[in-house]
Amino acid sequence: MSEPAVDVPFTLTDRAVSIPDADALVLADVHFGRAASSSVDAPVDDGGDVCDRLEALLAACQPETVVVAGDLLHSFSRIPRGVERSVAEFVDRVETADASLVVTPGNHDTMLEEVFSGETASEYRLADGETVVCHGHEPPNADADRYVVGHDHPALSIDGRKRPCFLYGPDSYEDASVLVLPAFTRLAPGATVNRMRSRDFQSPLVTDVDACYPAVRDPSSEETLWFPPLGQSRRLL
Numbered sequence: 001m002s003e004p005a006v007d008v009p010f011t012l013t014d015r016a017v018s019i020p021d022a023d024a025l026v027l028a029d030v031h032f033g034r035a036a037s038s039s040v041d042a043p044v045d046d047g048g049d050v051c052d053r054l055e056a057l058l059a060a061c062q063p064e065t066v067v068v069a070g071d072l073l074h075s076f077s078r079i080p081r082g083v084e085r086s087v088a089e090f091v092d093r094v095e096t097a098d099a100s101l102v103v104t105p106g107n108h109d110t111m112l113e114e115v116f117s118g119e120t121a122s123e124y125r126l127a128d129g130e131t132v133v134c135h136g137h138e139p140p141n142a143d144a145d146r147y148v149v150g151h152d153h154p155a156l157s158i159d160g161r162k163r164p165c166f167l168y169g170p171d172s173y174e175d176a177s178v179l180v181l182p183a184f185t186r187l188a189p190g191a192t193v194n195r196m197r198s199r200d201f202q203s204p205l206v207t208d209v210d211a212c213y214p215a216v217r218d219p220s221s222e223e224t225l226w227f228p229p230l231g232q233s234r235r236l237l
Contacts (some may be wrong), residue, residue, distance in 0.1 A: 009128075011061075012166055012215055012224045014053055015184045017148060018061040022126035025061050025099075026133055027054075028069035028150025029183035031108065032087055033080035046187050047086030051093050053184075058097035066094050067124055069150045069181060070106025070135025072116065079114055087115045106135035106151065136180070136203040146177045151203045153183040155190030156214050156227070158237060164190055167230075169212040173205045180206065193230065194237050 011018040016027035035046045058066070072090075073083065094101045102119045105112050112120065123134045123142045132142045136149025156165040164182030172178050180203070183190060191200075198209045206212070210231030215224050227233045 008168065010179070012217060013057060013061070014217065014219075015164055015182050015186075016057055017166070017179060017181060018057075018063065019126060019128065019131060019148075022128035022131055023064040024067060024126050024131075025057060025063035025065070026067045026069055026148050026181070027057075027184040028135070028181040029071045029106070029153060029185060029188060030068060030090070031071055031074035031183065031185045031188060032090075033083040034074040034185060034187050046185055047082060047089060050185060051086070051089045054090065055093045055097075058093065058099065062097070063099050065127065066099050066101050067126070067133045067148075068101070068103045069133050069148055070104055070137070071108040071150065072103050072106075073109050073112055075108065075111045077111075079111055084115045091116070091118065102133075104134050107137045136205050139204045144176050146179065147173060147205055148179045148181065149203060149205055150181045150183065152180060152201050152206065153188045153190045154180055154193045154214075155182065156216055156237070157192050157194050158216070162190065162192060163216050165193065166215040167193065167206070167209070167212040168215065169206070169208065172208055172211060178205050178212075180212075194234060 009021055018025050030050055102124050104124050123132050123140055125132050130145040132144035133148045134140050136151040154165050154167050155162050167180040169178045211229050213229055214227045
């Protein structure tokens with residue numbers, strides 16, 4: 001295992017990241033409606049799982065601001081049954097924790113205005129002034145020292161077991177660092193990055209994946225396991 005070559009001013013947690021200097025919690029790819037729109041006969045209650053895990057993170061991190069880095073929804077042409085209720089519960093959990101909520105819409109959020117009336121921004125600069133959050137499906141317009149994105153749902157296969165992972169690339173996009181978050185929903189299978197090349201990623205912010213450090217949360221110990229840059233880790237996994 002290896003720590004990143006530079007200090008990381010954030011704390012990785014359950015498929016999300018806490019940024020203390022900005023008093024913020026950032027998560028991505030909630031995909032409310034994914035279960036209802038699938039072919040599963042008895043879809044999992046993804047809304048309840050997401051909201052319960054969010055509440056635990058709010059209690060642990062106590063952020064002033066919660067930012068969803070895109071794809072709060074999983075919808076293009078209609079709002080699946082139950083989604084409006086799930087979004088309302090999500091908003092309520094944030095408000096109950098005395099935090100504000102911002103959504104940076106992703107490519108699946110075409111109907112976001114139908115169920116969410118809160119603050120949205122295509123790119124959101126955190127209170128530290130250095131970090132910009134966006135979904136990551138398009139090149140950002142704002143300059144930043146650090147970008148936090150979602151979109152690609154990275155996962156790492158370790159001893160044949162697939163785990164959601166974070167990817168951290170220091171100075172990897174126009175001299176800025178990039179942190180790619182795993183999908184917050186546990187229904188997203190994730191894209192196994194072990195053999196992926198930069199061209200395989202959908203986000204234009206992933207320009208040199210071999211230089212990105214994968215990180216996996218160990219739920220049993222609640223520790224973050226950092227791996228060497230993916231270019232070195234491939235032969236170890």
